Amino acid sequence: xxxxxxxxxxxxxxxxRLDGDVATVGVTAFxxxxxxxxxxxxxxxxxxxxxxxxxxxxxESTKSVSELFSPVSGEVTEVNQSVVDGxxxxxxxxxxxxxxxxxxxxxxxxxxxxxxxxxxxQED
Amino acid sequence: MKTALHEVHTGLGASFxxxxxxxxxxxxxxxxxxHRAVREAAGLFDLxxxxxxxxxxxxxADALDYAFVGKLSAVKPGRARYTMMCNxxxxxxxxxxxxxxxxxxxxxxxxxxNAAVVSAExxxxxxxxxxxxxxxxxxxxxxAVQGPAAAEIVGKLTDADLSxxxxxxxxxxxxxxxxxxxxxxxxxxxxxxxxxxPGERAAAVWRVLTEAGEPHGLLPAGLACRDTLRLEAGMPLxxxxxxxxxxxFHAGLGRVVKFEKPGDFVGRAALDTRRDPDRVLVGLxxxxxxxxxxxxxxxxxxxxxxxxxxxxxxxTLGYPIAMAYVRPAHAxxxxxxxxxxxxxxxxxxxxxxxxxxxx
Numbered sequence: 001x002x003x004x005x006x007x008x009x010x011x012x013x014x015x016x017r018l019d020g021d022v023a024t025v026g027v028t029a030f031x032x033x034x035x036x037x038x039x040x041x042x043x044x045x046x047x048x049x050x051x052x053x054x055x056x057x058x059x060e061s062t063k064s065v066s067e068l069f070s071p072v073s074g075e076v077t078e079v080n081q082s083v084v085d086g087x088x089x090x091x092x093x094x095x096x097x098x099x100x101x102x103x104x105x106x107x108x109x110x111x112x113x114x115x116x117x118x119x120x121x122q123e124d
Numbered sequence: 125m126k127t128a129l130h131e132v133h134t135g136l137g138a139s140f141x142x143x144x145x146x147x148x149x150x151x152x153x154x155x156x157x158x159h160r161a162v163r164e165a166a167g168l169f170d171l172x173x174x175x176x177x178x179x180x181x182x183x184x185a186d187a188l189d190y191a192f193v194g195k196l197s198a199v200k201p202g203r204a205r206y207t208m209m210c211n212x213x214x215x216x217x218x219x220x221x222x223x224x225x226x227x228x229x230x231x232x233x234x235x236x237x238n239a240a241v242v243s244a245e246x247x248x249x250x251x252x253x254x255x256x257x258x259x260x261x262x263x264x265x266x267x268a269v270q271g272p273a274a275a276e277i278v279g280k281l282t283d284a285d286l287s288x289x290x291x292x293x294x295x296x297x298x299x300x301x302x303x304x305x306x307x308x309x310x311x312x313x314x315x316x317x318x319x320x321x322p323g324e325r326a327a328a329v330w331r332v333l334t335e336a337g338e339p340h341g342l343l344p345a346g347l348a349c350r351d352t353l354r355l356e357a358g359m360p361l362x363x364x365x366x367x368x369x370x371x372x373f374h375a376g377l378g379r380v381v382k383f384e385k386p387g388d389f390v391g392r393a394a395l396d397t398r399r400d401p402d403r404v405l406v407g408l409x410x411x412x413x414x415x416x417x418x419x420x421x422x423x424x425x426x427x428x429x430x431x432x433x434x435x436x437x438x439x440t441l442g443y444p445i446a447m448a449y450v451r452p453a454h455a456x457x458x459x460x461x462x463x464x465x466x467x468x469x470x471x472x473x474x475x476x477x478x479x480x481x482x483x
Contacts (some may be wrong), residue, residue, distance in 0.1 A: 032140065036348055037156040039437045040413040058466075062155055062436050063348050065417065065466070091154070 001121065002029050004095055008108075009117035021120065023072045023108065026099040027059065028092060030121045036061040038090040040093045043068070043079045043101050043104055050076060052109045053069070059090070074105035128265050128323035132330055136344055144237035146173035148347050159439040162312050162353055166271035167345030168330070168335055172268035175239025176264040176320065177232040177246055181255035184228050186387070187201040191249040191373060192222070193395070195385040199224040204292045204309055207380055208372050209242055210391030214398050215368035216375075218233075218242050219360065221309055223294045231305070231320070233266075235362045249390060265326035269333055270316030270347060272482075278317050278338045282306065288331045291315075300332030311350065313357025314482055352436050355445060358478030360473035364418060364433045365405055365447055374401040374449065376477075403430060403449040407477040408463070410444030413437055414470055418464035422448055423469065429454045432463060439481060445479045446472065 007015040013031035017024045032038065040060040050056045050070035057068035079101045083089055090098040112120065126137060133140070138149035149170060151158060161167050179188060185197035194207030204223040208216050218238035223231040234242040243259045250257050269278055279286050284297035294307035305320040311444045321329050334342065351361070360366050362377055372381050373395070381395055410416065415435045422430035435446030446463070454461060459474040 005335075036139075036151060037154050039156075040415075042414075060414070060437070062352055062439065088156075 002032070003092070003114045003118050003121070005114045007095070008111035008113065009120075010069070010111060011120060012069045012071070014069065014071050016071050018106070018108060021104055022077060023064070023074070023103045023105050024099050025071055025101055025102070025103065026094055027068075028117070029094050031066075032091045032094045032098070035059060035066060038071050038087040041083050041087045041090065041100070043084060044070075044076045046076050046078055048076045050074065050103060070103065071111065072103050072105045072108060074103040076101055077104050078102040127172075128326040129170045129172065129267075129330055132327055133170065133344075138344070138346060141347060143173060143347060144235075144260060146200055146236055148173055148325065149344070151346040152344045152347045152459045155346065156439050157351070158343050158345040159349040159352050160199040160344055161341060161343040162271045162314055162349065163440055164272065165341030165343075166269055166273040166316075167312070167343055167349065168275055168320065168333055168337060169268040169270065169345050169350060170330070171268055171318070172264070172267040172323070172326065173236035173264055175234035175236065175242060175259070175261040176266070177234065177239075177243050178258045178260050179230045179232060179246065179250065179255055180258070181228055181253070183253040184230055184255040187250040187253035187255040188222065188230060189230075189385055189387060190389050191246055192252070193381040193389060194222070194392060196222055196224070196230065197385075202293055202295060204294055206292075208377070209245060210395065211368060212391060212394060214371045214394035216362070216366045216370055216372060217245065217368060219362055219366055223305070223307060225294070225305070227347055237348065238362060263323055263330075265323045266318060267321065267326065267329055268310055268316060268438070269319045269337070269342070270310045270312040270345075271314050271342070273337070273342065274314070274316040277333065277337045277340055277342060278306070281332055300325050300329060300336070302329050302332070304329065311357075311359060312353040313359070313480055314353075345370065351434075352439055354478035355434050355436055355447070356438055356478065358447070360405070360447075361434060371395060371398050373399055374403060375405045396435075402451070404452050404455045405433070405471060406448055406450055406455050407475045408432075408435075408446040408448055408461070408472040409475045409479070410446070410463070410470055410472045412470070413444065414465050415444035416446045416448075416465055416470060421464040421467050422450055422472075423464060424454050429461065438482055444472075447477070450474070
């Protein structure tokens, strides 16, 4: 299971990439594989305020529904419309084309590094 | 518990899920690709978690007529029948397929989660008959090949005349050099076969079917796509559409109860008084991509009128489909209802089942 070194992670199996004060958020390959084929993604809208640890959307696979938790607090600057239109990209390319939304954030909460996240997925 | 094919699945990179105490492949790569393979080519399933119970003896037919709601004595050797086992109150203990292998020999195939109950009940219910009940589940593997290419794939591997093997029929056959009970049955809405083989031969049978199927686009297929396939085909799943609280009449399957057969059967008296259920099983069609799911409420004008039993975004049809129990007043096809999808009302329409029928 791929866990890129340059990203940060949450216990809810999301990844975060920080570029300046903008955090890009997606779900990990582990999450994508556990969900199965993703068929529906509901994201927050640009301009929405999200709060770290709170639900801000949903991901549905054929078998299950999972809440999407925002790993960071701030204002949503952009959402990935191509994921809404073609949710299968979450399975195909979770760390790149399958990113979900971007948040302008003042302070990043404490997140897991790749090694800590890898250890977490071993426990599951 | 693990099936005889567990290592084969591991080698194929399967993800596993617990199903009735069994570690079963839920998918190998993508359940949507597996679903599509079954609809357009073929899928290969390990269903060895299911229960196989043999009933033999001079009064085997009479014992089954008493134990089940169907008339199994009327099934000709070589044919099979879908039936149900009910309790004395008429509640469904399991829905199953019964193969008549010979005049005095039947094979009862039970759902994995109910196999122990069915085996125990059959033993108890056959007590006053000259019949023997033997649970063969532990030593029997079940492999299914389902899809429009299934007949061509199996045909390459056997001398059995598949054109004369009708739907819901079975025959002993040699398939790829292995002795099997070859049945034309399934749970996908497609043509296909189910092969009952001894556990120690399962890997060999799986291998020859994989090799023969490869040029036809056969994929190994897990329980995730099995569920969406059966839902599209409008087939009930025990635990979702069927339970001991419900009778066959609730599920719209009253036709399997053969009141006209002579003699008593377990549940007869109760079922006779429960022919008009207070809720009935319907199909629902949604719009968009949010599927109502098991346990969600159904509303009509804000009033609670029923509950979703199964639901998914249909991979074949591209819109949400579901089955639900509703009050009879809201069961007419065309009725507009709404499903409470996690606090949001999604419009759904009652439609007749099945959602999908093979062409």
